[in-house]
Amino acid sequence: MPSRGLGLAPRLHYLADRARRINVGSVLERAKETAAQHGRSTPVIVADMLWSAGFRQVGFQDYVDYDFAILNRAERATYMTHPVSNELSQKYDHPDFRHLFQDKVEFDRVFSDFLCREWMVVEPGNADAVREFTVRQGTIVTKEPVGQAGTGVHRYHAADIADWDEFHRGLLARGELLIEEVIVQHEDLAAVCPGTVNTTRVTAFFDGEKTHILAIAQKFGRGAVSDQMTFGGFYTMLDDDGHAVGPGYDSHSHVHVRHPDSGFVIADFQLPMIDQVKEFVDRVARVVPQVQYVGWDIVVTPDGPVLVEGNWGAGVYENKPSVTGVRTGHKPRYRAAIGF
Structure with missing residues (x-):
């Protein structure tokens, strides 16, 4: 597959944004923990983390999570990282x-055929419908329409709800507007x-x-x-x-x-x-x-x-060498499929 490239401009923009928001204390803390774990010098780890971030598109947490401190250059090159993933998201989504x-809510509407479960939207005036849905299901999951990393997700049991009008008002007030059947x-x-x-x-x-x-x-x-x-x-x-x-x-x-x-x-x-x-x-x-x-x-x-x-924004999940013994990542698969 011919290379489609990711382009220099998005990379420079990302690096500039990261530089503006860098938390020096957090970087030092990560470096100290990494150095202690792998028996390395903290100053060396700090320098390597900064160099990897600036020239190899390796996020600070990527460096820690994927044990870059114990990998050689060829092994590191096989790992997918968050900065590269971000570029792919910006270009292809x-x-x-x-x-x-x-x-x-929009996601459930578009992909309704693939959810294989009941769902409904909380709106003013539909407290009875919320009660009927919840009682019938026994346990429900509510979601705020926009959230990340599991934030805004809640679980309720019908047996614990005494005042259904109050429950409905609470859902609206907290923005828990999507209700779903619990997956078995x-x-x-x-x-x-x-x-x-x-x-x-x-x-x-x-x-x-x-x-x-x-x-x-x-x-x-x-x-x-x-x-x-x-x-x-x-x-x-x-x-x-x-x-x-x-x-x-x-x-x-x-x-x-x-x-x-x-x-x-x-x-x-x-x-x-x-x-x-x-x-x-x-x-x-x-x-x-x-x-x-x-x-x-x-x-x-x-x-x-x-x-x-x-x-x-797909994020990255990768092997952790110190845990799995696997010292290579998935980046070659990304390259073969996407051509960057």
Whole structure:
């Protein structure tokens, strides 16, 4: 595939923005922790982090998360990073269509056929409808239309609600305008963490004809309404067959050989229905072809994959060498599919 390039202007703009917002204290703290973990000199790590950020498009947290301190230059070059991912999002996700992914209500409307669950919108005057929906479901999930990293997601039980008019007013006041039926996940996912719906992040690129799966990460929760790290969640990378490549980890230096609550050995995890998941991603990627680079959050249920959301700013999930023993990342797959 001929190179399409990412262009110098977006990169310079990104670097300038990062330079304006750099938190020196945070960088030093990351450097100290990294140096202590890998037995390196803090000044050397600081210099390497700054050089990597300025000349190799490596975010400071990328440097920490993917153990760049112990990787050689060739190994580092195989890792996808957030600055590069941001450039891909800006170039291949058309701005006129991004709102369909940013607004969760709009997303549910556009991708309704792939949700495989009931949902409704909270509006003035529909307290009775909210009550009927909630009582019928027993437990519901509410979402604020715009939120990131699991923020704005809540879970309510009908048995706990005494005043339905007050509940309705509260939803409106807090901006929790989207209500969804709770997803029932596959028993293989529930075996790891039954209290949270555990999502599979599939990062993919649609080139107009073919959907390329770039990376697959399995996220696990800790019993909260979301499996995001802000709720104590963590992830492990999956291979092309849907098998975990090693233990789980997060961006807070926590490593989980076993799930802290269930005791499940993370490296033993096998995503069920992996072939159906790949086929499902190909179908959802064609719904809004103008947004080509997406991180799809999917849950495998007993009846097959269902869609949770799509992230036009896909973010990055990568191997952590000190945990998995894998010293290469997914960037070659990105290059082969996208041609940058």
